[in-house]
Amino acid sequence: MSDAIGLAAERQEKIRKMLKREGVVRVEQLCAAMSVSPATIRRDLADLDQRGLARRVHGGAVSLQSVLDEPVFDDKTGIAAREKQSIADEALKYVKNSDSIFLDGGSSVLALARLIADMQGITVVTNSLRVAATLSSHGPRCILVGGELRRISQTFVGPLTEPMLSGLHLDTAFMGTIGLSEENGYTTTDPAEAFTKRLVIARARNVVALADSSKLGKESFSHFADLNQIGTLITDSSADAAIVKRLSKQGVEVVCSKT
Amino acid sequence: MSDAIGLAAERQEKIRKMLKREGVVRVEQLCAAMSVSPATIRRDLADLDQRGLARRVHGGAVSLQSVLDEPVFDDKTGIAAREKQSIADEALKYVKNSDSIFLDGGSSVLALARLIADMQGITVVTNSLRVAATLSSHGPRCILVGGELRRISQTFVGPLTEPMLSGLHLDTAFMGTIGLSEENGYTTTDPAEAFTKRLVIARARNVVALADSSKLGKESFSHFADLNQIGTLITDSSADAAIVKRLSKQGVEVVCSKT
DNA sequence: TTGCCAATGATTGTTTATGATCATATTGTA
DNA sequence: TACAATATGATCATAAACAATCATTGGCAA
Numbered sequence: 001m002s003d004a005i006g007l008a009a010e011r012q013e014k015i016r017k018m019l020k021r022e023g024v025v026r027v028e029q030l031c032a033a034m035s036v037s038p039a040t041i042r043r044d045l046a047d048l049d050q051r052g053l054a055r056r057v058h059g060g061a062v063s064l065q066s067v068l069d070e071p072v073f074d075d076k077t078g079i080a081a082r083e084k085q086s087i088a089d090e091a092l093k094y095v096k097n098s099d100s101i102f103l104d105g106g107s108s109v110l111a112l113a114r115l116i117a118d119m120q121g122i123t124v125v126t127n128s129l130r131v132a133a134t135l136s137s138h139g140p141r142c143i144l145v146g147g148e149l150r151r152i153s154q155t156f157v158g159p160l161t162e163p164m165l166s167g168l169h170l171d172t173a174f175m176g177t178i179g180l181s182e183e184n185g186y187t188t189t190d191p192a193e194a195f196t197k198r199l200v201i202a203r204a205r206n207v208v209a210l211a212d213s214s215k216l217g218k219e220s221f222s223h224f225a226d227l228n229q230i231g232t233l234i235t236d237s238s239a240d241a242a243i244v245k246r247l248s249k250q251g252v253e254v255v256c257s258k259t
Numbered sequence: 260m261s262d263a264i265g266l267a268a269e270r271q272e273k274i275r276k277m278l279k280r281e282g283v284v285r286v287e288q289l290c291a292a293m294s295v296s297p298a299t300i301r302r303d304l305a306d307l308d309q310r311g312l313a314r315r316v317h318g319g320a321v322s323l324q325s326v327l328d329e330p331v332f333d334d335k336t337g338i339a340a341r342e343k344q345s346i347a348d349e350a351l352k353y354v355k356n357s358d359s360i361f362l363d364g365g366s367s368v369l370a371l372a373r374l375i376a377d378m379q380g381i382t383v384v385t386n387s388l389r390v391a392a393t394l395s396s397h398g399p400r401c402i403l404v405g406g407e408l409r410r411i412s413q414t415f416v417g418p419l420t421e422p423m424l425s426g427l428h429l430d431t432a433f434m435g436t437i438g439l440s441e442e443n444g445y446t447t448t449d450p451a452e453a454f455t456k457r458l459v460i461a462r463a464r465n466v467v468a469l470a471d472s473s474k475l476g477k478e479s480f481s482h483f484a485d486l487n488q489i490g491t492l493i494t495d496s497s498a499d500a501a502i503v504k505r506l507s508k509q510g511v512e513v514v515c516s517k518t
Numbered sequence: 519t520t521g522c523c524a525a526t527g528a529t530t531g532t533t534t535a536t537g538a539t540c541a542t543a544t545t546g547t548a
Numbered sequence: 549t550a551c552a553a554t555a556t557g558a559t560c561a562t563a564a565a566c567a568a569t570c571a572t573t574g575g576c577a578a
Binding site for chain 1: 265266267268269272309311314323388391392394395396397400401402403404405406407408410413415419420422423425426
């Protein structure tokens with residue numbers, strides 16, 4: 001009370017300043033700096049995390065800025081890493097021995113690629129530089145579909161992928177997506193990316209979509225699949241139950257990984 | 260506990276920094292740097308490995324960046340990186356604006372790719388994972404020829420490359436080689452690798468071979484080009500003068516980079 | 519004043535991170 | 549090859565941080 005900082009907004013502003021300056025703050029440190037209890041600081045941090053102004057970690061919080069100065073791609077993997085990991089764990093059950101599978105460039109799919117790096121006896125076809133790099137030193141047979149490098153997604157896309165894909169047979173294709181809505185189905189940002197996704201879907205016996213719950217109900221620019229073209233959707237347990245139910249009614253097998 | 264770094268995120272950030280700077284870190288070294296137990300460091304490293312931000316190895320971890328960027332596989336011959344660099348410098352003179360060029364998987368060629376990463380206005384076609392990784396964040400247009408991953412050379416090879424290459428036009432192809440002899444021409448270790456090299460040569464208007472002096476007079480298993488199929492050979496100044504002279508007489512333009 | 523409300527602090531049981539121990543696996547060396 | 553040295557993963561105990569709950573405080577209006 002003596003020199004305690006009264007207003008919540010005032011404290012949070014100060015926390016943000018410290019975060020910006022130091023990158024990391026501890027609960028304990030903040031308590032001392034503002035003469036308030038740990039409970040209050042935790043509430044403030046939870047609030048900041050909720051509003052996307054900081055990232056809560058055990059013991060304190062870290063600046064989003066320090067996460068953001070890395071390549072665009074790594075951010076995506078960092079943000080909902082836990083959900084993506086659990087989605088990947090679930091997806092692994094759809095990989096059978098001696099299958100040939102396709103992995104595209106989504107971050108959940110990349111998490112799956114890491115699990116697959118320890119397998120043998122399957123064939124991985126991919127258009128993702130990151131997947132190929134993950135499997136570069138060891139892992140199952142790896143075939144990369146050529147094409148033009150799209151830097152933002154680190155994938156190879158475009159019409160050049162066609163002649164190569166047309167010669168391949170795929171058991172299961174695992175695909176990420178940017179948006180998934182009941183009206184427009186599966187959508188992504190780039191037409192060239194969508195083109196390649198459509199080719200893959202056409203050649204795969206089964207298609208499994210990996211989409212964390214933030215993708216549900218979203219729409220992006222370029223359509224690449226209708227709902228009924230993709231047999232299985234794996235998402236996380238935070239998924240909106242109403243949407244999941246309606247998708248199920250439309251014949252999509254929806255799997256929610258446990259968090 | 261005294262000056263131990265408290266937050267896991269903070270430690271991992273620091274580990275990544277060290278990895279970026281040094282390429283390799285050891286558990287012991289990290290324990291000392293942050294005053295925590297080996298168990299904690301191992302957990303951090305396992306976490307980073309899981310998230311694809313580092314690669315765990317016995318005794319510590321290595322940077323993923325270095326795995327893809329560093330030409331670790333070229334010093335069995337004892338040829339210094341400096342010579343390969345000077346060969347690459349020389350080769351750069353054969354790249355003209357608005358060209359489309361091919362870069363294969365040799366280590367001298369990789370050195371050339373690093374120089375080209377700062378250029379614009381050309382198109383790079385490659386079958387090398389390392390070249391693609393080098394150009395992944397920025398650089399000229401990059402097209403990767405698909406195929407099956409050959410781990411030892413980190414290239415994509417085999418019959419699958421054919422449909423893709425057959426649609427492309429190449430101004431200049433820059434190629435490494437394992438052996439180069441007057442009797443057998445250019446040779447490499449792997450038939451699948453040779454197959455792809457032949458395809459490229461057939462589609463390129465000019466071919467420039469990059470071969471450090473240790474390759475001259477050597478022979479490997481699989482033939483991919485006759486001497487007269489490759490117009491220019493760039494080697495280093497330690498090259499055997501007699502061989503160089505005889506090659507020149509056979510119509511090959513031989514360039515020796517200055518050390 | 520009285521009563522209400524929002525914010526804070528304290529208490530509780532639970533979860534998470536850490537370090538120590540030990541059996542096993544890996545690496546380097548004779 | 550066999551051996552020694554080291555690194556490792558698994559397990560457990562401990563301590564710290566946590567979420568949930570409830571009590572307290574102080575401000576404000578009727």
